[in-house]
Amino acid sequence: AQKVTQAQTEISVVEKEDVTLDCVYETRDTTYYLFWYKQPPSGELVFLIRRNSFDEQNEISGRYSWNFQKSTSSFNFTITASQVVDSAVYFCALLFAGGTSYGKLTFGQGTILTVHP
Amino acid sequence: GAGVSQSPSNKVTEKGKDVELRCDPISGHTALYWYRQSLGQGLEFLIYFQGNSAPDKSGLPSDRFSAERTGGSVSTLTIQRTQQEDSAVYLCASSPSRDSTSTDTQYFGPGTRLTVL
Numbered sequence: 001a002q003k004v005t006q007a008q009t010e011i012s013v014v015e016k017e018d019v020t021l022d023c024v025y026e027t028r029d030t031t032y033y034l035f036w037y038k039q040p041p042s043g044e045l046v047f048l049i050r051r052n053s054f055d056e057q058n059e060i061s062g063r064y065s066w067n068f069q070k071s072t073s074s075f076n077f078t079i080t081a082s083q084v085v086d087s088a089v090y091f092c093a094l095l096f097a098g099g100t101s102y103g104k105l106t107f108g109q110g111t112i113l114t115v116h117p
Numbered sequence: 118g119a120g121v122s123q124s125p126s127n128k129v130t131e132k133g134k135d136v137e138l139r140c141d142p143i144s145g146h147t148a149l150y151w152y153r154q155s156l157g158q159g160l161e162f163l164i165y166f167q168g169n170s171a172p173d174k175s176g177l178p179s180d181r182f183s184a185e186r187t188g189g190s191v192s193t194l195t196i197q198r199t200q201q202e203d204s205a206v207y208l209c210a211s212s213p214s215r216d217s218t219s220t221d222t223q224y225f226g227p228g229t230r231l232t233v234l
Contacts, residue, residue, distance in 0.1 A: 045225035
C-alpha cells in the first residue's frame with residue numbers, strides 16, 4: 001500500500017524566514033513519482049514539481065528547493081525568504097507507475113503554511 | 118492556453134436531490150481524473166478516464182456516484198440522492214497521457230464546492 005505523511009499540520013512563520021515542509025512516503029515499488037502541489041485560498045491545486053524515483057538530484061527553482069532522499073523515503077520542500085504570497089496549503093503526492101494504480105495520486109494530508117508580514 | 122475548467126464553482130442542494138458536476142480538461146489532454154477533497158478524508162481519488170478505455174472507477178465511494186466522458190473531452194460527475202456526507206470540493210484534473218500507463222503530471226481545475234443541506 002502507498003502512503004504519504006505530512007506530519008506538520010500547520011506552520012506559521014514571519015516573512016523572510018526560511019521554512020521546510022516535510023514529506024515522508026511509503027511504497028514497495030521501485031518506480032514511482034513524487035509531486036508537490038500548492039493550494040492557495042482560491043482553491044485550485046497548482047503543480048510545483050515532479051520527481052521520479054530514479055532521480056535523486058535536488059532541485060532549486062528561485063526561492064523553492066526540494067530535497068529527495070530515497071534512503072529516508074523523504075521529499076522535503078524548502079521555501080527560502082518566505083513571502084506572504086506563499087501562504088497556502090501544500091500537498092505532497094505519490095504516483096505509482098504500475099499494477100492497478102495507474103493515474104491515482106495518493107496525497108498527504110497537507111500542511112497549512114501561514115506567512116505573516 | 119486555457120487550464121482545466123469546472124462548473125459550477127459552487128452548488129448547494131438538498132439531501133436526496135441529484136447533482137451534476139462538469140469538467141472541461143485542457144485541450145489535447147487524453148486522461149481525466151476526478152478527486153474529492155473533504156475535511157475528514159483529505160484528497161481522495163474517485164475515477165480515471167484514459168482515452169477510449171473503460172474508466173477506472175475503483176475510487177467511487179458508492180453506486181450513487183457515476184461519471185461519463187463524452188467524445189473523449191468533457192466529463193460529468195453525477196451524484197444521485199445526495200447525502201450530507203457528500204459535501205466536499207470535487208476536483209477535476211487532466212494530463213496529456215496517451216496510453217494506459219498514466220504517470221504524467223496532473224493539472225487541476227478550481228473545483229466545485231458541493232454543499233448538501
